[in-house]
Amino acid sequence: MSEMSPQPQSAPPSAVPAAGMPAGPATGLPGAPAGSPPAAGLPAVPAAGMPAAGMPTAGMPTAGMPGGMPPGAMPDPGRRKRRWRLVGLAAMIVFIAGCAIAMTVFLGFNIGVDGLLLGTAAALLPVPVLIGCFMWLDRYEPEPVGYLAFCFAWGAFVATGTALLVNSWSAYLFEGWGLSESLVAVLVAPFIEETMKTLGPVLLLWRRRREWSGITDGIVYCGLSAIGFAMVENILYLGGHGYAASNEQYGPASGAQQLLLIFIVRILFTGFAHPLFTAMAGIGLGVAARTAARPVRWLAPIAGLLVAMMIHGTWNLLPSLVAATGETVVLLYGYLGVMIPAFFGTVGFAIWLRGWEGRLTERALPAYVRAGWLSPPEVATLSSLGRRHAARRWAKRVAGDAGLRAMRNFQFTATKLALLRDGMDRGLFKHVATAEAEERALLDKVTAERAVFVGRDPQTPPARWDGERYHITFPDGVSRPIEAPTSPVVPIPITTYYR
Template sequence: MSTVQIENRDRWLSGLPPKAGPQRPWHQRMWRSPKFWLALVLIPFYAYCLWDQYQLLHPDTTFPDGTVALGLNHDSLRFGAFWAMWTAIAYFLLFLWLDRFRPQRPLIWLLAFGWGACASTWMSIYVNTWAGQMMATTDANADMGTRAAIFIAPFVEEATKATVLFLLVVLFRRRLVSRLSLVSLAGLSAIGFAFVENIIYYARSVVYATNTVGIEDPFGEVMELVMLRGVYTSFGHPLFGIMTAFGLAVGLSARSKIVRVTAPLAGFVVAAGGHMLFNGVVSTNPTEALRTQWYMALGLVAVITLFLVLGVVAQAQLVRRRLGDYRRVGWLTDRDLVVFSGPFKRMKLHLAGIFRGPKKWLATARFMRLITELAYLREGRTRGLVAEAGDSRAHEIIHELEELRPRALTDTAGLKILPERKRRSRTDLPPPQAPGPSGIGGNWPAPR
């Protein structure tokens, strides 16, 4: 093996990109990208999952006792999609904001969201239906419909939502170096699941309310469900998905092999247990009795939110501390430590770059990504998670940062988001277009 092959193998074992070589054409880089093949496989699979769910829920269902359950028509699905969309957008933007220090590619965000919305709901609907049939009894039992929701659905749904996390960790281990990244991807998968689930619930409510004679205000009945699922209890799926992500993040950053195995399992068990408790409270108590449990849930959400905010602060301190190692040897400046470890300063650089054109913004975003990778690379090196191949990768990043620095925005001192327009002086003004006498500045010579 050549020296380059040995070094690339060491990098691969440490989860680092191979040594930079000659720039290949875009089509060759596309064929060699794991993200392209992942999208090529998953996107048709997502389309099939949605189509199969539609074929399952659209027609009417006739039960053995002769009763008929109306299917979901197009109008009810459009209504459900419209009202479920706003909750999904709000949480989508929230989790994108959390993934700020080492953000994933937009394709990874969309694939994680699509997994929860398509694959996870497709697998869950079949498994939950089968489990409900297995747990059904022939006696009249008011609790028969809640058994699968309490004892089966939490484990199935949390497992299917978290599957995409393990898939991405296997394929893109070097990109998932921050706990916030795992939390963001888990949250995107969870809100994708909640988005499609809300569409189904809202559509069923519309069909039932519009075909039941005793309901005086069908729209009001549906909107009560929209407020309950889309606002009051909308934190449920993201909250449980975050618990699984915490366990996986602890396992990835641990040196002990036992912790690497038990931490993700513990996170999943806590998520499934919380989901089971949540479903049990909602299924076995009337709406009026949920107020106390709702306040308790909001307290838990407040604690998780505080933990996430502290996580952002901790990541900022980590970036500043590790970039300080390179500052002491003269490779970075003091302002680099201050600017690129501040969440709001990084946001200001992004906004200022957008208003200064795509080239300036791309250079700024690239500079920000590289300097953040440098910080996490140093963290992995000091913790023993990255071998000596990380040193050569650090030198590559330093050289690329120096090449990008003249073309990127690297400091927020005196920087305004909107660029100022240059005022032209009187000497810069073009001469008047109308003829004038000689000596006054006319474009045409004065008549003789």
């Protein structure tokens, strides 16, 4: 059957005959036949089938509410908890804002206003490109913008401020001990910088663990923190060591030339360094987020952080070796032998992970097909970005811009549902009732989004999916059961489907 979702018989027509079978992206609301049991652990579809979106749901029990009582009719025991969350959020915003002001004042005082402005302008240039790369990785289930902004701000202001204080204090101690100041970059900076860059995502994992869908999210959150850190650090190097230092001795032209040289080295050649380092810690956090094993939850982040520190320390060691040996070729060998392989290895791994959430839908969502909540073609269209784009184009064709938005939200919600079901199967949630209530809310949202583009294609007849077969109303007005084809027809052809 080729449809984005089956439609109750009262819905407008929407199917196209293909090879003797009704085909074409028909959309609608799936419902199990009366009395059919749901799949184990899944909410039951009402006996009369799910009502069409936009129709009143009177009489349908609300998940977790006795007797179908609406949420507003019961006391809210979590009100005080939400109030404390708001207080904590406000305190975090004030804290990060204070760190931002302190860093701005420090940079302006040490490198001057001109150096601060020019350094900021140059350091901002690679930021959109780097952020875009990480957003490209997070296409299946994009993370909330607020959480991404938190990680970026944490790395830019909290992590840089703390690292600056610790590195400066360590340099003072090393000088008193008669040690070279360059040792700070090898023995201190990797540990404090990677720890502070990772601490922001760790706090997010602690407080918002359900927003972590796996390793991809760990790489994205830690990558955003590292981008913020690198941006502020580049302001100091470009505006201070570059423009301000040369301008003071040789004039503005020399300052601009030095700024350009540092830009080429730090931005064009090694602009990926900090995100690469901290991505190792992100991998560890992502592993911890999707496991129920307590030892793994602790050991995976620690292992990832240690790897990040080791790669960072190795990279910082190269300039010290150049200074000690006088051989600049050491830096080239280190760049080609360490950084480039690590970079391409991490990129390849991240691209492989990019499709993990798509493949997860093929494993987790068929349970909802058997329960009557979803149809086989709906699940089939979620398994790759190409199929998702094809479904969105179809939704826009039959329902306009509203259909496109609804299809996009439908896909994101279905992906969240797959992640939630996978987490429930893994035993990640202590409060099962809360997870089940969230599951029902996601199913209701899937139903509501689907209703925007349901039955809009005039080429497909009314159809209903009962969890095992389709019930299609033919032109003679008779509804007949049709077995689902082995390869569901969707906006683009597929070859396999796993049930």
